[in-house]
Amino acid sequence: MWRRLGSYFYHVILLAVVVVELAALAALVSTFVFYFRSGGVFTDYTFLKIALGTSLLCILALIFHTVFYPEISDHFDFRHDRQYQAWLQRWTNVLFKLEDLPPKPLPPVAVKALLDQRALLIGTDASLLDSLVAFYQLDQQWLKGLKSRRLDRRLAALAALEAAVLPQTLPAVLAQMHSRNLLVRISAARCAVRILAAVPDLHPRHKAVLLFVRTLVKARVPAGMLESILSLEVRASVPILECLFQRQSLPADLLQPVIAAVGNLRLVEMAAKVATYIETPVPAVRVTVLQVLVKLGYFPPAAWPVLRQFLYDTNLAINLQAVRLLMLLPLERSKPLLWESLGHLRWEVRCETVFALLQYGPLGIQLVNEAVQEHPVPAAVQIASQFQTNPGLPINARVQEWLGTIV
């Protein structure tokens, strides 16, 4: 609060100094013009005096701000911290029945302390603090804040609701996901996921999940943000992602973050569902699908027929992911395609193939050595010779040798 006021004050002073200095300059110029026109006699000093006086005041205020504001701010910080810790102690005492409830209304610092304390707890103690939120009618205050025209108030209300995780506030929070303001939409989505995580017995057909998914499909949340929001809480994300996968069709801008979230949360049980999108026409989504399959260590049977096509796709990222996916197979199965991709037109793919072969251990290293002698493509021979090594050497010596070759 005081920081915001201090910042406003500083900008006002700066603006005043600039305006007054310009006015003083204009006054000086006009005075001298009159001075010369009137034959060397000053006629009016008043405006000049006022301009110079105000300018002096502004400069003094600026100096005061620069010198004293950090001190004042530190003092307020210290006082705020002390009050915050006192309230934390008070809520803890209330929790362990060492103190009675404080009277209404609560100052903002008390609300912050209550929410911070609530965020640490689960079980009966968390329920007790939730009942305090209801007792002090804080949820009503926050819901009122959501209707405010001021952006900062709406964001503050969403932040408070996110910390309080009150299931009854979910519909009001979801309504904010249709806001014109991007920040509000993102905060509302985050808040909704946190609230969903606190809903007991959550499953993909749960009313709250269905409501969230319906809102999410219509709300315009950027893909990157959506990915991080869907990766926030495993407890909420699993039913949400399952519900999204159960939908007949998902738009590409939603599909990519959904699949990426599966990878982020390492939800191996959803690998088969991700694999169904392997032939999606959008290259970016296909890259994400392959990336997630690699991350989950799942080679879908449907990938085998299209793998060669992926290796020679015009998109480099797809080529690279195809090589990485091949690595999930045993060498006897992946060998023909890896041998072929050693002679790929793109250097990056050739390099990735060598790395993939080296990951297989002695058998892969042997194949790299064979490529130096027998591969029909000169580029393959060249890249293989760069990584040629003795499979019998201990691993550290081999790494040293590779590093030496690369340098």
Next chain:
Amino acid sequence: MTNKALTSLPSRFSVSNHDRNGSTMSLSSTHSARIFIVDDDPALSILLTTLFTKNGYQVTTARDFHTAKQQLEREAFDLILLDVNIIYGNGLDLLSYLRQSLQLATPVIVISAVHQEATLIRSLELGADDFVYKPFNPHDLVKQVAAILA
């Protein structure tokens, strides 16, 4: 003789003879276990201090790495509750310092807000005795601490 042996231990036992004939003896606790809480979050620190004090433990707290390090060098504790994120350092570095440099086998419970397998494995590798994720049930934590100290 038994009394002498037990009182020489840095633990909480004492021997008293309740029988006037000198035939029976009993063991009793002379002081409560000392818990050291290292956490930068005042909310958690205050909560744990109140919780364990209420349950009869002696609690010392530190917010940052250097203070915690100095405290560990100066005093002996029965149990340490260590947050992964602390000011001016990392809780796991402090754990490593405790086990490797100070060579102390004090039981340590690591607390973390981030559900990361890597952190859990690393802390157990460094010698943590248990691991608690935030949010947690305070009563379960008290039971955990009591079980370790038993």
